[in-house]
Amino acid sequence: MPHLVILYSGQLERETDMSALCNSLASTLLAAHDDAGKPAFPPGGIRVLAYPAAHSAVADGGAASLAAGGSGDYAFVYLNLRMAAGRTPSTHKRVGDALLMATKAHFQPQFASRHIGVTLQIDEGHEVFDAKHSNLHPLFAPPSA
Amino acid sequence: MPHLVILYSGQLERETDMSALCNSLASTLLAAHDDAGKPAFPPGGIRVLAYPAAHSAVADGGAASLAAGGSGDYAFVYLNLRMAAGRTPSTHKRVGDALLMATKAHFQPQFASRHIGVTLQIDEGHEVFDAKHSNLHPLFAPPSA
Amino acid sequence: MPHLVILYSGQLERETDMSALCNSLASTLLAAHDDAGKPAFPPGGIRVLAYPAAHSAVADGGAASLAAGGSGDYAFVYLNLRMAAGRTPSTHKRVGDALLMATKAHFQPQFASRHIGVTLQIDEGHEVFDAKHSNLHPLFAPPSA
Numbered sequence: 001m002p003h004l005v006i007l008y009s010g011q012l013e014r015e016t017d018m019s020a021l022c023n024s025l026a027s028t029l030l031a032a033h034d035d036a037g038k039p040a041f042p043p044g045g046i047r048v049l050a051y052p053a054a055h056s057a058v059a060d061g062g063a064a065s066l067a068a069g070g071s072g073d074y075a076f077v078y079l080n081l082r083m084a085a086g087r088t089p090s091t092h093k094r095v096g097d098a099l100l101m102a103t104k105a106h107f108q109p110q111f112a113s114r115h116i117g118v119t120l121q122i123d124e125g126h127e128v129f130d131a132k133h134s135n136l137h138p139l140f141a142p143p144s145a
Numbered sequence: 146m147p148h149l150v151i152l153y154s155g156q157l158e159r160e161t162d163m164s165a166l167c168n169s170l171a172s173t174l175l176a177a178h179d180d181a182g183k184p185a186f187p188p189g190g191i192r193v194l195a196y197p198a199a200h201s202a203v204a205d206g207g208a209a210s211l212a213a214g215g216s217g218d219y220a221f222v223y224l225n226l227r228m229a230a231g232r233t234p235s236t237h238k239r240v241g242d243a244l245l246m247a248t249k250a251h252f253q254p255q256f257a258s259r260h261i262g263v264t265l266q267i268d269e270g271h272e273v274f275d276a277k278h279s280n281l282h283p284l285f286a287p288p289s290a
Numbered sequence: 291m292p293h294l295v296i297l298y299s300g301q302l303e304r305e306t307d308m309s310a311l312c313n314s315l316a317s318t319l320l321a322a323h324d325d326a327g328k329p330a331f332p333p334g335g336i337r338v339l340a341y342p343a344a345h346s347a348v349a350d351g352g353a354a355s356l357a358a359g360g361s362g363d364y365a366f367v368y369l370n371l372r373m374a375a376g377r378t379p380s381t382h383k384r385v386g387d388a389l390l391m392a393t394k395a396h397f398q399p400q401f402a403s404r405h406i407g408v409t410l411q412i413d414e415g416h417e418v419f420d421a422k423h424s425n426l427h428p429l430f431a432p433p434s435a
Contacts, residue, residue: 001409003368005297007150007194019345026347043350044407047366049297049343053194055164057171060188064284074281076192078148081274089273096274104278117189117279119146121272127411128379129371129386133394134407136364139354152295152339198339200309202316205333209429219426221337223293226419234418241419249423262334262424264291266417 001125002029002041002083004099006050009075012110013052021106022048025079028102032095035088040095044137058117065115075116079103085124096122146270147174147186147228149244151195154220157255158197166251167193170224173247177240180233185240189282203262210260220261224248230269241267291415292319292331292373294389296340299365302400303342311396312338315369318392322385325378330385334427348407355405365406369393375414386412 004025012018026048032040062072081099100120110116149170157163171193177185207217226244245265255261294315302308316338322330352362371389390410400406 003297003409007148009194013344019347022345022347023351026349026351030350043354046347046349047368047407047409048347049299049368050345051196051341052344054158054197055167055195057164057167057191057193059171059191059281059285060175061168061171064188068284070284076279076281078192078194092273096276100276100278111278111280115281115284117192117281118277119148119192119279120274120276121270122274123270123272125411125413127413128382129410129412131386131390131410132408133390133401134366134409135401136349136366136405136407139358139360139405140349152293154339196341199303199342200312200340202309202312202336202338204316204336204426204430205320206313206316209333213429215429221424221426223337223339237418241421245421245423256423256425260426260429262337262426263422264293264337264424265419265421266415267419268416269418 001045002081004029004048004079004081006048006077006079008050008052008077009056009058010052010054011073012075012077015110016107018050021103022050024102024106025099028098029095032098034091040087040091041083042137043140044134070115073114075110075114077107077118079118079120081122082125083122085126092122096120146190147226149174149193149224149226151193151222151224153195153197153222154201154203155197155199156218157220157222160255161252163195166248167195169247169251170244173243174240177243179236185232185236186228187282188285189279215260218259220255220259222252222263224263224265226267227270228267230271237267241265291335292371294319294338294369294371296338296367296369298340298342298367299346299348300342300344301363302365302367305400306397308340311393312340314392314396315389318388319385322388324381330377330381331373332427333430334424360405363405365400365404367397367408369408369410371412372415373412375416382412386410
């Protein structure tokens with residue numbers, strides 16, 4: 001953890017570089033800090049995955065866009081970050097604001113040229129079982145004294 | 146919001162038109178109303194996404210189907226609608242019943258000809274951070290007086 | 291229910307047989323039992339779906355892996371099992387331990403040869419609406435007396 005999953009309408013796959021967005025958001029999570037100024041997340045636990053939808057439908061199917069002189073084609077992006085419970089509301093807000101800023105920056109060309117909606121939400125996990133098996137975390141362990 | 150995400154076994158991609166299902170369910174959400182008879186959801190916030198699984202496994206792998214004279218091939222569909230917290234139980238039920246009816250209508254040929262299971266669930270989001278950035282909502286704003 | 295959704299970085303699609311993992315985990319869920327020794331889940335309700343990410347980013351983008359003599363390429367797998375609320379903590383743990391053991395066994399070649407992280411979580415659903423429509427469950431009904 002944290003896991004950031006990005007679901008989006010398929011036409012964006014051709015209009016923007018979603019791998020670049022994944023890298024940008026992973027960097028944002030790496031740089032995030034808690035209220036004490038320490039890293040908000042363990043580096044080895046940061047994971048961002050993006051999935052274009054095979055099929056999608058948005059809003060009214062395009063009628064309002066066409067009426068407004070648009071193309072009738074809506075795009076949208078849903079970003080969901082799930083992290084372990086226990087961080088402070090101010091950390092949630094700092095992380096969320098930073099992710100939103102990076103996301104808006106990435107999609108600036110789309111916001112300037114097409115109909116698009118972005119929603120970003122952060123959930124605290126309330127799992128009843130949690131297990132990890134990884135050889136990533138040791139890469140980021142501080143050297144022993 | 147609301148976001149309706151549809152996950153399904155991959156063979157259905159060849160057996161039915163999932164884009165049509167997305168459109169049907171978006172229309173269902175558009176038409177849904179709350180207890181006061183007003184739209185249950187803002188039109189610009191309605192998003193439906195569908196994802197065929199690259200790999201899947203259902204139940205016992207086909208043994209019971211074969212024993213019953215079936216093909217041994219199970220299909221299934223999981224529909225999850227996430228909406229903001231705060232609507233009434235009767236609105237949840239009205240929305241859920243309408244979505245289930247539209248889904249059953251769509252898959253009527255499959256239910257008549259193969260083994261298939263459909264599960265529909267509605268979650269209220271309890272996110273700790275929520276942000277939206279969109280140029281869709283203004284398309285649906287009532288004209289100012 | 292239960293639904294087990296597996297999200298993973300795309301390079302694993304070429305390195306391992308994810309259909310085999312789905313089958314293995316479905317068998318694990320079929321064999322799971324509750325505190326009374328009865329099946330933990332109805333056979334007809336077991337569903338496992340796996341989705342390779344189209345795009346992903348992990349940890350620091352590879353820097354720590356390269357510094358450790360690795361390839362700079364991280365893989366990861368996120369498994370989320372959602373089940374209905376009401377089972378005991380000991381059942382959650384038994385199911386989770388069994389799924390983790392099967393997952394570790396499947397990815398043993400990867401853990402021996404590359405950087406990879408696996409996270410498994412179990413959620414109890416707190417849905418506000420739940421409906422099922424299926425012709426799978428009757429296949430598993432006990433014969434009437």
